[in-house]
Amino acid sequence: MSDRGRISQQVRTEVLNLARRWGYTRNPFALNLHNNRSNHIGLILPEFTHHYFSQALKGIDQVVNEKGYHLIVNTHNNDCGKEANAAKALNGLLIDGMIVSHAGNNGHFQYYKELMLSGVPVVFFDRLFEDLNASYIITDDFSGAQDAIDYLVNTGCKKIAYFCGPSDISTNFHRQMGYQEGIRKRCINTGSELIFPWDSDNERLKAKMKLFFTEHQIDGIFCFSDYIAYDALCVLCEMGINVPNQVSIIGFADEPVSSYCIPRISTIHQSAEMVGRRAAEILFWHLENPNDENFIIERLPTRLILRESTKKTLNALNELKE
Known part of the structure; x- marks a missing residue:
């Protein structure tokens, strides 16, 4: 045969x-087992519907197909228990490697550690496990956040808040650190950090935003995501606060929602598809170099995209006057 x-x-x-x-x-499974390969790659995502992860999936799928492999996808909806079950189920299918965006940095990485020790390579993307040595491909969240703060300061903002994402994922940690470093370097907010905590309940989140805007006379907001930036924009509009003349907003990720609303939201662009491609390429590098014990960590650059939710810089305004 x-x-x-x-x-x-x-x-x-x-x-x-x-x-x-x-x-x-x-x-084909019996044939691949004879060859000690299943030609299947496991992928674990938080969700399919989020634009970022659908674009990352697109990039991963392209590389997996180019290599002649097949992709098996599972989701965890940011539930660590579901993630552990998904990882065990995929490993039970004798996959050759795994690509993961995990549910949160809460120390549940032991299973992945055991998986790698057994010879199954695992590559993480978008989110880090701070205490697990592994290969990662992420966006440079820290620098992207600093770029946002620098621009807001250059437009004249003097009291800038950070609207957080979920506290247990590394992307929020690094964006918040970038915000704090930007505030410190530019010597604004008079020593205080205006950090607004995330809430999973959208209606409760908006109610807290209204209270926050009432208590703090801020003139700039940097948000963990474009979705949070959109919620902030809606609340400000309901309160009769003009964006960007009274409050400027910058989001993160360049999601479609940022360009569909009025005013359109300035944002930090990250290439989810490229993150996905590099995650898959790194995984195949591990498969092709099984005896190399080195890990690969890459941070892809971001870029600021300016739209109508932010004012022009002071230099640009001076040029217009001239």
């Missing part, structure tokens, strides 16, 4: 004819 071995053409033809008559097809 595999066209190998010392078998006469007559016998081979008779066997193939019988196989066609009985509808026989070779089992």
Whole structure:
């Protein structure tokens, strides 16, 4: 059946004819097990519907197909228990490697550590495990946040708040650190940090935003995500606060929502598709170099995209006056 071995053409033809008559097809899993390869890659995502992860999936799928492999996808909805079950189920299918965006940096990485020790390479993207040595491909969240703060300061903002994301994921940690460093370097907020905590309940989040805006006379907001930036924009509009003349807003990720609203939201662009591609390429590097124990950590650059939710810089305004 595999066209190998010392078998006469007559016998081979008779066997193939019988196989066609009985509808026989070779089992690719059995064949791959014989070759010590399943030709399947496992992928664990928080969700499908989020634009960022759908674009990352697109990049991963492109590379996996180019390599002649197949992708098996599972989601965890930011639930660590579901994530652990998904990882165990994928490993039970004898995958050759795994790509993961995990549910949170709460120390549940032991299973992945054991998986890597057993010879199954794992590459993480978007989110870090701070205490697990592994290969990661992430966006440079820290620098992106600093770029946002620098621009807001250059437009004249003097009291800038950071609207957080979930506290247990590394992306929020690094964006908040970038915000804090930007505030410190530019010597604004008079020593105080205006950090607004995230809430998973959207209606409760908006109610807290209204209270925050009432208590703090801020003139700039940097948000963990474009979705949070959109919520802030809606609340400000409801309160009759003009964006950007009274309060400027910058989001993060360049999600479609940032360009669909009025005013459109300035944001920090990150290439989710490229993150996905590099995650898959790094995984295949590990598969092709099984004896190399080095890990790869890459941070992809971001860029600021300016829209109508921010004012022009003071230099730009001076140029217009001239």
